[in-house]
Ligand SMILES: NC(=O)C1=CN([C@@H]2O[C@H](COP(=O)(O)OP(=O)(O)OC[C@H]3O[C@@H](n4cnc5c(N)ncnc54)[C@H](OP(=O)(O)O)[C@@H]3O)[C@@H](O)[C@H]2O)C=CC1
């Protein structure tokens with residue numbers, strides 16, 4: 159794993175969590191030595207920092223069949239140029255960078271290197287992630303099966319055409335941030351109506367958790383029916399839902415995801 163911060167770090171945490179069988183040793187790199195020191199505490203993980211060893215990325219990929227690139231999108235091309243000559247022939251390179259298209263990634267790699275683009279999310283850390291994957295240049299069935307296997311060990315995997323990856327970035331990659339924002343705003347609203355911070359926080363978090371678990375436990379009902387069961391005719395929920403629907407929530411979410419996808423397109427263009 160090259161660049162092991164919030165996202166690659168979450169994948170690493172998911173792969174090395176108690177009970178998950180990580181068969182192969184993992185080499186990870188970071189910019190700072192302090193980040194590498196923290197990561198090297200994990201079983202089966204060897205961490206190296208560019209700060210202490212400028213060759214860390216090149217050394218990490220030597221002999222590796224799978225390389226997951228997790229630095230910021232703008233840094234990916236330079237990183238790929240740096241490691242290109244040291245990659246194993248036929249290695250699989252998975253980029254998790256937002257925006258960066260597989261043709262751009264492949265342009266910085268030698269022929270014969272197999273490229274997959276992935277859009278994971280941070281709940282991977284608990285094995286509850288969703289990762290969208292798409293095949294890039296050279297990605298044969300074996301490469302896709304390997305990518306599938308890695309991300310399936312930290313959650314669900316959806317295989318999609320590359321054109322859908324930016325939308326998945328908005329919906330699931332960024333999705334946890336959208337959920338946290340809703341949690342934050344509901345806590346603030348509870349406090350505005352007089353609850354103390356601790357009561358509001360614990361109650362809202364448990365409400366999200368319980369509501370999500372019910373959707374998971376009863377897929378036949380689905381969220382609309384579960385909402386109906388809470389919303390008594392002429393009751394209290396009807397009033398609060400009416401206020402929320404007045405805000406054109408569906409339109410708001412569509413505009414929010416579109417803004418996200420537009421930024422992905424800018425990143426693809428190197429902006
Ligand atoms: N965060 C998320 O939820 C998601 C992120 N992504 C994608 O993941 C990628 C990483 O994002 P995120 O994890 O949030 O970013 P972070 O800033 O948290 O992590 C970046 C990591 O890269 C390291 N780093 C910086 N320069 C180098 C280098 N030259 N060689 C090796 N390592 C280096 C940093 O080291 P140090 O720790 O020392 O600073 C850090 O560990 C991005 O491309 C993003 O688009 C995709 C889906 C979700």
Ligand SMILES: O=C(O)[C@@H]1CCC=N1
Nearest residue numbers: 255256327331332333
């Ligand atoms: O905000 C970002 O650019 C990254 C990609 C998806 C989630 N975090």
